[in-house]
Amino acid sequence: MPLAYFDCIAGASGDMILGALVDAGVPLEYLQQTAAALQLPGLQLSAIKVKRRDISATSVTVSFPPEHKHRHLHHIAAIITAAELPGEVKQQALQVFQRLAVAEARVHDTTPEKIHFHEVGAVDAIADVVCAVAGLHSLHLDAIFVSQLPLGGGTVKCEHGIMPVPAPATVELLRGFPTQPGPIDFELVTPTGAAILTTLGKPYNHSPFQIQRVGYGAGTGDLAELPNVLRLILAEAFSPGQTDMVTLLETNIDDMNPEIYPFVIDRLLETGALDAFLTPILMKKGRPGMLLSVLAAQDKVDDMLAVIYGETTTLGVRVMPISRRKLRRWQEEKMTSLGPVKIKVAEWQDRKHMVPEYEECRRLALQQGLPLRRVYDIIAAEIKAFGTA
Secondary structure, X not given: OEEEEEEOOOOEOHHHHHHHHHHOOOOHHHHHHHHHHOOOOXXXXXXXXXXXXXXXXXXXXXXXXXXXXXXXXXXXXXXXXXXXOOHHHHHHHHHHHHHHHHHHHHHHOOOHHHOEEOHHHOHHHHHHHHHHHHHHHHOOOOEEEEOOEEXXXXXXXXXXXXXXXXXXXXXXXXXXXXXXXXXXXXXXXXXXXXXXXXXHOEEOOOOOEEEEEEEEEEOOOOOOOOOOEEEEEEEXXXXXXEEEEXXXXXXXXXXXXXXXXXHHHHHHHHOOOOEEEEEEEEOHHHOEEEEEEEEEOHHHHHHHHHXXXXXXXXXXXXXXXXXEEEEEEEEEEEEEOOEEEEEEEEEEOOEEEEEEOHHHHHHHHHHHOOOHHHHHHHHHHHHHHOOOO
């Protein structure tokens, strides 16, 4: 599984992302063709090798004739929509600007449609976003991860006047991503950089990966305190095992009608639980009870709590982040003597284990008028014959 990891050593900006992409092997000519497709007069991209605190990096410059116009979201959407670019590139670029507009609207207590972009509506920001999206799209990635982001500090001068660092819109965009103040008084994360990374990427989940290529994108100027670079690591997810973080919700119940438990499990799974199960337990004073356990993504915790509190008699739930190690798995369709069957495949140390899906075997048992156990035996034997078990 190919992935990208943005190591935000000195934050992130649009031009740093482009520099990192070029340094990691995305052809500059491809980004130049992408920029040309925007049909903005005079827009040009160039790249040079530079050093930041003795680290070799690529600096990408977006140049364009001076202009004095403020664009609204619909102006930018029209430019992107009219460009001859892949549909997914245009869709993701529009999502980046939509999130920017929502963040600005929240800061200024208005609507995204009424926001008029200043710096992020300029030609260079439009090129930064669209070319960054196109560059990442060309890598055919399955996942994009972002490290903890340094917020910087101090103030910066913009068209709104003197603003705190990070800019208010940047703070809005970074909601849900790990950050840390400092380490210097400087604008390390720009609104454009934050919008690109937080729209296309997600916080790094500490899963292992195998490094394939590395690129460094240079920020403007050298910093005395740290190398002003954004590191892009292109990698393969470590196989056969994969690691991710999920949330475990647990509660002990000893005073509920047991006929309700299956309904609760169904509701949890329908609401997005990764798994939900019951374990018989012996509680205080010797009372038999049930331990209800639910695995869910972090953003589903509130939904899970709503089902648990709404459907059970519990008065409290334990909520714990946990790490999972998973085998690489996927689904294949195999042709058998009983017809096509979907097979679950798991891989461990270059060995594959194949198991027929229960619902598929049930369907075939009913269609063929065979015992379910017989269907399992037939399919298992034929899978072994394929030589891939």
